[in-house]
Amino acid sequence: MEMDIANRVSVANRLIPTLPRPKDPTRIAKRIPEANNLLAALPRKECRHLIDELEQVALTYGEVLYEPGEQIKYVYFPNDSIVSLLTLVDQHQALEVGLVGREGMVGVPLALEIAISPVRALVQGTGTAMRMKATPFLKELRRSQPLQRELHRYTYTLMAQITQTAACNRFHVVEARLARWLLMTHDRMQSSPFRLTQEFLSHMLGVRRVGVTKAARTLQQNKLISYSRGNITILDRKGLEAAACSCYEIVKDMHDGG
Numbered sequence: 430m431e432m433d434i435a436n437r438v439s440v441a442n443r444l445i446p447t448l449p450r451p452k453d454p455t456r457i458a459k460r461i462p463e464a465n466n467l468l469a470a471l472p473r474k475e476c477r478h479l480i481d482e483l484e485q486v487a488l489t490y491g492e493v494l495y496e497p498g499e500q501i502k503y504v505y506f507p508n509d510s511i512v513s514l515l516t517l518v519d520q521h522q523a524l525e526v527g528l529v530g531r532e533g534m535v536g537v538p539l540a541l542e543i544a545i546s547p548v549r550a551l552v553q554g555t556g557t558a559m560r561m562k563a564t565p566f567l568k569e570l571r572r573s574q575p576l577q578r579e580l581h582r583y584t585y586t587l588m589a590q591i592t593q594t595a596a597c598n599r600f601h602v603v604e605a606r607l608a609r610w611l612l613m614t615h616d617r618m619q620s621s622p623f624r625l626t627q628e629f630l631s632h633m634l635g636v637r638r639v640g641v642t643k644a645a646r647t648l649q650q651n652k653l654i655s656y657s658r659g660n661i662t663i664l665d666r667k668g669l670e671a672a673a674c675s676c677y678e679i680v681k682d683m684h685d686g687g
């Protein structure tokens with residue numbers, strides 16, 4: 430219990446900086462890089478309201494937060510963790526349709542008052558997140574216009590990401606999709622190297638492992654990444670951006686509000 434309070438205080442310190450609220454919410458996130466951007470964009474008064482209901486949790490690579498058809502018991506605001514949204518086909522084939530990190534929230538259906546998850550939410554990058562139970566979240570959402578505004582905006586960008594990904598999976602080659610996906614992961618983790626097995630990547634991209642190996646080898650030969658035993662390091666960020674398909678910039682601009 431004491432740990433809990435200590436945790437909340439440390440979270441409060443992070444979410445409510447003693448700085449005046451800047452007009453550009455991304456400036457807060459830049460000053461407190463470990464905090465969730467969506468929460469950081471809320472006015473301080475709103476943050477204080479939410480703090481009591483938020484708890485910091487550690488999310489571990491491979492952990493499943495929801496399965497399709499399951500009830501959403503918590504929403505998650507990732508700090509430095511990353512969560513993949515996967516659609517299941519024929520019960521056993523999974524394909525990533527969205528990626529959520531510090532810019533957003535896991536459990537968006539609840540923001541639309543739907544308590545069931547249509548996707549599998551799988552932790553792809555170990556780190557922390559702020560978690561809130563469904564009932565207090567709905568209560569806060571109905572009360573708080575700034576929270577509604579942020580979630581409407583985020584839901585729109587997530588929808589855009591999902592629709593772009595659907596087209597990307599159909600039309601763009603594996604190498605360009607892998608480059609895009611590594612950039613999206615890098616943006617959210619803000620660190621490199623990160624750990625990713627070929628098996629995991631093949632699920633994320635919906636291709637066989639041999640396809641992932643070939644694409645990773647090409648990126649490596651062009652000195653854009655180094656890839657060894659599941660550890661990926663980005664060596665040339667600009668080069669990787671040039672190798673990625675156009676979907677990367679389109680979705681990024683929407684998240685950045687451009």
Ligand SMILES: [Zn+2]
Pocket residue numbers: 596597598601606609674675676677
């Ligand atoms: Zn694409």
